[in-house]
Amino acid sequence: MNLFQEDNNRSSVLLIYTGGTIGMKEDPRTGALTPFDLKGIVDEVPELRKFAMRIDSHTFTPLIDSSDIEPSLWQALARLIAQKYDAYDGFVILHGTDTMAYSASALSFMLDNLSKPVVFTGSQLPIGRPRTDGKENLISAVEIATAKDSEGRAMVPEVCICFNSQLFRGNRSKKVNATGFDAFCSPNYPPLATAGINIKYNNGFIHRGQQNWHGLSIHTELDTRVSILKVHPGITGQAVRDILLGTGSRAVILETYGSGNAISKPWFLDIIREASESGKIILNVTQCLSGEVDMDIYATGRSLKEAGVVSGHDITTEAALGKLFYLMGTYAENDRVKMLLDKNLKGEISK
Numbered sequence: 161m162n163l164f165q166e167d168n169n170r171s172s173v174l175l176i177y178t179g180g181t182i183g184m185k186e187d188p189r190t191g192a193l194t195p196f197d198l199k200g201i202v203d204e205v206p207e208l209r210k211f212a213m214r215i216d217s218h219t220f221t222p223l224i225d226s227s228d229i230e231p232s233l234w235q236a237l238a239r240l241i242a243q244k245y246d247a248y249d250g251f252v253i254l255h256g257t258d259t260m261a262y263s264a265s266a267l268s269f270m271l272d273n274l275s276k277p278v279v280f281t282g283s284q285l286p287i288g289r290p291r292t293d294g295k296e297n298l299i300s301a302v303e304i305a306t307a308k309d310s311e312g313r314a315m316v317p318e319v320c321i322c323f324n325s326q327l328f329r330g331n332r333s334k335k336v337n338a339t340g341f342d343a344f345c346s347p348n349y350p351p352l353a354t355a356g357i358n359i360k361y362n363n364g365f366i367h368r369g370q371q372n373w374h375g376l377s378i379h380t381e382l383d384t385r386v387s388i389l390k391v392h393p394g395i396t397g398q399a400v401r402d403i404l405l406g407t408g409s410r411a412v413i414l415e416t417y418g419s420g421n422a423i424s425k426p427w428f429l430d431i432i433r434e435a436s437e438s439g440k441i442i443l444n445v446t447q448c449l450s451g452e453v454d455m456d457i458y459a460t461g462r463s464l465k466e467a468g469v470v471s472g473h474d475i476t477t478e479a480a481l482g483k484l485f486y487l488m489g490t491y492a493e494n495d496r497v498k499m500l501l502d503k504n505l506k507g508e509i510s511k
């Protein structure tokens with residue numbers, strides 16, 4: 161659907177609407193929030209008409225609360241972007257905030273050789289509300305998605321999240337505030353841009369390295385057999401065993417304390433060893449918001465390393481999940497997956 165501006169020589173953006181609070185409206189009778197159409201959203205943001213650009217849209221049906229996101233939506237998004245890639249300068253994805261960091265992370269691994277921006281945004285308050293944050297988020301996302309440098313190249317050819325005047329690398333982002341407008345942060349990587357009077361791009365931190373003449377390619381094979389085990393005081397052997405030795409998973413993300421530490425008791429390490437020897441991939445990700453896993457610092461970390469656990473470095477759990485889905489969907493051999501988990505593929509780790 162063309163929302164406005166027919167002139168084909170102008171910059172162009174495809175607005176992809178998946179659902180989320182940004183597009184919800186209060187039902188006057190029940191007071192419940194329900195999604196409304198994209199035309200309705202854009203009508204709430206007349207400022208978009210001031211941009212000299214063509215804005216087209218694609219709406220997924222049904223529109224969903226992002227708590228219901230499935231990897232099949234990521235596959236559909238990757239295919240849609242590939243199909244429309246040549247027709248637009250950039251892509252803006254309207255998405256619920258709850259799982260936005262998971263979706264942006266996964267897409268960063270699924271889109272290869274990206275030379276155009278793919279900007280996720282949404283809001284904490286529906287766009288029809290007077291104090292909504294959705295308007296500003298949407299306007300900034302659209303501007304960033306079409307921004308070019310003096311040589312005509314995209315300013316930010318990355319999958320990113322635009323929220324509350326900041327642009328974050330998608331696979332570094334986390335939702336950190338359930339109610340405030342500052343819903344996202346990128347604890348281990350600086351913002352890629354900040355919107356004030358002007359949008360200031362943090363050029364030294366923007367990834368431009370992967371573009372080549374082959375153009376965009378997508379990876380839609382995902383192996384989702386991943387479980388997450390968060391260690392905590394009082395965790396039972398049964399719970400650890402169920403997750404680590406369960407037959408349903410090929411990989412387990414182990415959310416550990418501090419710099420990658422977990423329980424040093426023999427029962428725990430025995431289960432880790434047994435899981436690792438049975439071929440399971442175990443990735444160590446810290447529960448801390450920032451900083452990184454270093455299994456050489458403490459004896460508890462060392463024991464995990466010796467038992468076959470792989471370091472996630474400073475990866476977020478959201479990015480670890482997307483990276484594992486992508487790597488396991490692409491490679492049948494676990495050793496190859498483990499080797500690539502240790503590599504910085506899309507700027508997701510500082511290595």
Ligand code: ASP
Nearest residue numbers: 180181225226256257258
């Ligand atoms: N539950 C909503 C969602 O993630 C929250 C939001 O959009 O902010 O879809």
